[in-house]
Amino acid sequence: xxxxxxxxxxxxxxxxxxxxxxxxxxxxxxxxxxxxxxxxxxxxxxxxxxxxxxxxxxxxxxxxxxxxxxxxxxxxxxxxxxxxxxxxxxxxxxxxxxxxxxxxxxxxxxxxxxxxxxxxxxxxxxxxxxxxxxxxxxxxxxxxxxxxxxxxxxxxxxxxxxxxxxxxxxxxxxxxxxxxxxxxxxxxxxxxxxxxxxxxxxxxxxxxxxxxxx
Amino acid sequence: xxxxxxxxxxxxxxxxxxxxxxxxxxxxxxxxxxxxxxxxxxxxxxxxxxxxxxxxxxxxxxxxxxxxxxxxxxxxxxxxxxxxxxxxxxxxxxxxxxxxxxxxxxxxxxxxxxxxxxxxxxxxxxxxxxxxxxxxxxxxxxxxxxxxxxxxxxxxxxxxxxxxxxxxxxxxxxxxxxxxxxxxxxxxxxxxxxxxxxxxxxxxxxxxxxxxxx
DNA sequence: TAGATTGTTAATCGATTAACAATC
DNA sequence: TAGATTGTTAATCGATTAACAATC
Numbered sequence: 124x125x126x127x128x129x130x131x132x133x134x135x136x137x138x139x140x141x142x143x144x145x146x147x148x149x150x151x152x153x154x155x156x157x158x159x160x161x162x163x164x165x166x167x168x169x170x171x172x173x174x175x176x177x178x179x180x181x182x183x184x185x186x187x188x189x190x191x192x193x194x195x196x197x198x199x200x201x202x203x204x205x206x207x208x209x210x211x212x213x214x215x216x217x218x219x220x221x222x223x224x225x226x227x228x229x230x231x232x233x234x235x236x237x238x239x240x241x242x243x244x245x246x247x248x249x250x251x252x253x254x255x256x257x258x259x260x261x262x263x264x265x266x267x268x269x270x271x272x273x274x275x276x277x278x279x280x281x282x283x284x285x286x287x288x289x290x291x292x293x294x295x296x297x298x299x300x301x302x303x304x305x306x307x308x309x310x311x312x313x314x315x316x317x318x319x320x321x322x323x324x325x326x327x328x329x330x331x332x333x334x335x336x337x
Numbered sequence: 338x339x340x341x342x343x344x345x346x347x348x349x350x351x352x353x354x355x356x357x358x359x360x361x362x363x364x365x366x367x368x369x370x371x372x373x374x375x376x377x378x379x380x381x382x383x384x385x386x387x388x389x390x391x392x393x394x395x396x397x398x399x400x401x402x403x404x405x406x407x408x409x410x411x412x413x414x415x416x417x418x419x420x421x422x423x424x425x426x427x428x429x430x431x432x433x434x435x436x437x438x439x440x441x442x443x444x445x446x447x448x449x450x451x452x453x454x455x456x457x458x459x460x461x462x463x464x465x466x467x468x469x470x471x472x473x474x475x476x477x478x479x480x481x482x483x484x485x486x487x488x489x490x491x492x493x494x495x496x497x498x499x500x501x502x503x504x505x506x507x508x509x510x511x512x513x514x515x516x517x518x519x520x521x522x523x524x525x526x527x528x529x530x531x532x533x534x535x536x537x538x539x540x541x542x543x544x545x546x547x548x549x550x551x
Numbered sequence: 552t553a554g555a556t557t558g559t560t561a562a563t564c565g566a567t568t569a570a571c572a573a574t575c
Numbered sequence: 576t577a578g579a580t581t582g583t584t585a586a587t588c589g590a591t592t593a594a595c596a597a598t599c
Contacts, residue, residue: 133590135541139534143516157556169556170592177558185557186599202537203544217435224431225532227493227516233536271543279441296543298536302357302441312542314535318439320353321528322447322512323416327349328526329485329510330417347566371580383580384568391582399581400575 130178137175138198140165145195157188207232208296209270213285214277215240215248215255218300222274223250233272237264258285265292272296279303344392351389352412354379359409371402421446422510423484427499428491429454429462429469432514436488437464447486451478472499479506486510493517 144164148156158172165172176182182197183189199205210228212219215238222228223235238255240246248255256264264270273289275282275297282301289297296312299305302320307313358378362370372386379386390396396411397403413419424442426433429452436442437449452469454460462469470478478484487503489496489511496515503511510526513519516534521527 131590135538136534138541139531139537140518142537143534159556168592170594171590173557173559174591181558183557184599185597186555188556201541203540204537208540208543217431217438221431221435222532227533228536231533231537233540272539295546296539298539304354310546312539312546314539314542316530316532316535317353318436318530319441319445320350320357321530322442323353323356323418323445324349325486325510325512325526325528326417326422326447327352327415328528329422332509332524332526345566373580382568384570385566387581387583388567395582397581398575399573400579402580 134175134178137165137167138202141172141175142195142198142202142204145191145198148191149195154191155188156191156194158183160188204232207234208272209234209236209268210272210274210298211235211237211239211261211264211270211289212274212276213239213258213261213289214275214281215242215245215250216276216278219274219276220250222276223253236268236270239264258288261288262292265289265294270294272298275299275301277301348389348392351379351381352416355386355389356409356412356416356418359405359412362405363409368405369402370405370408372397374402418446421448422486423448423450423482424486424488424512425449425451425453425475425478425484425503426488426490427453427472427475427503428489428495429456429459429464430490430492433488433490434464436490437467450482450484453478472502475502476506479503479508484508486512489513489515491515 141161144161145156158169161172162169173183179197179201182194210233212223212235215223219238219240223238229235235251235253238250238253239258239261240255241258245255246257271294273286273294273296275285277285279301282299282303283305286297286299286305286307290307290311294311297307297314299313299315300318302317304315355375358375359370372383375386376383393411393415396408424447426437426449429437433452433454437452443449449465449467452464452467453472453475454469455472459469460471485508487500487508487510489499491499493515496513496517497519500511500513500519500521504521504525508525511521511528513527513529514532516531518529
């Protein structure tokens with residue numbers, strides 16, 4: 124890994140795309156790929172593919188291209204797919220349960236180990252083998268388990284509180300679905316899924332398309 | 338609106354953030370805000386706030402700042418919040434139902450008018466007042482209703498098929514939750530929510546944090 | 552070897568930031 | 576009027592693209 128200079132967010136956002144497409148190629152039995160092939164699928168230039176990889180080392184062979192399997196492995200390692208991330212879901216409502224049922228996360232090494240809520244109605248229910256526990260037992264649970272990621276699917280007004288609690292208990296990353304932005308300590312990673320922002324951007328694009336037709 | 342030159346995606350992504358923060362200010366009864374105030378909350382520079390608005394016109398008053406209410410109105414209009422977008426949900430599984438239950442979309446003018454699936458078990462069920470219909474009746478339904486947006490929450494392998502169907506029936510925008518990327522005609526807008534990509538980016542950040550601690 | 556394609560440096564482009572005149 | 580803050584142009588920075596030598 125080229126040390127020191129930090130890799131830009133734009134590059135990181137593309138890595139999973141490479142990873143996904145490489146897994147498709149592998150499934151198709153294709154063992155070799157060029158930066159040109161990759162670039163077409165991800166809709167960027169071949170230059171950028173090579174520039175992106177260059178941030179982390181050299182994974183190809185001049186005059187030949189890249190071996191699919193080892194390249195996928197390398198990118199996977201960069202992304203941390205070589206280790207399992209244990210997750211808890213804070214907020215076992217519709218969205219929380221939908222995420223718990225999303226089998227493909229587990230295939231990628233993201234394992235849900237607990238779900239928490241305050242609603243007495245859903246506590247004790249079992250979703251995909253995971254029992255929904257009361258939020259009050261979170262501290263005790265995290266004492267017994269090594270949890271890496273907290274998924275925040277509680278209502279907006281409780282999001283910060285849930286995140287703060289998880290952080291104080293030593294969480295490493297937060298995957299936030301509540302439409303609030305909050306600050307976290309530098310050593311806690313955070314990714315936001317802002318559904319309504321995405322929807323508003325879509326609305327903008329639709330409006331723009333309508334305007335350009337007229 | 339400054340015509341001709343297309344507004345960059347980065348700007349569009351920030352508009353909903355301004356909009357959201359303005360709605361918070363309004364709720365707090367604050368009527369006036371400066372680019373400096375706004376910039377602190379969105380974590381950008383005051384320059385960028387003004388530059389962003391400059392793409393669309395001038396909404397402020399020199400020496401004074403911006404009136405919260407009218408500014409929010411303007412940004413809302415740019416984003417198309419002045420009209421209602423009718424949505425259908427294709428795929429009434431956990432995620433589809435979670436989105437249907439997400440009340441805040443409707444407050445922003447995104448109205449779910451139908452849900453579709455192929456699973457006989459869920460067809461006929463009613464979620465938040467919306468009956469789940471069979472996918473086969475989609476064409477007939479869209480003939481009777483004016484639908485703007487299709488939300489794709491079917492499994493990955495059926496995503497393209499569902500999108501193609503909706504496009505052929507005249508959909509204006511696609512909100513895609515399936516982890517596949519597909520091409521759509523230029524006059525169809527699309528926004529992707531790539532959950533596993535976000536999760537992988539989170540994994541990267543966590544790994545990076547761990548590395549920098551050592 | 553000849554052809555191909557990477558790794559890597561240099562050039563370009565676009566987005567962000569700075570500066571400041573306009574003006575409330 | 577004096578002070579403040581926008582609107583807008585110019586400077587800077589970073590990311591993307593191009594180019595090409597290295598080399599398989």
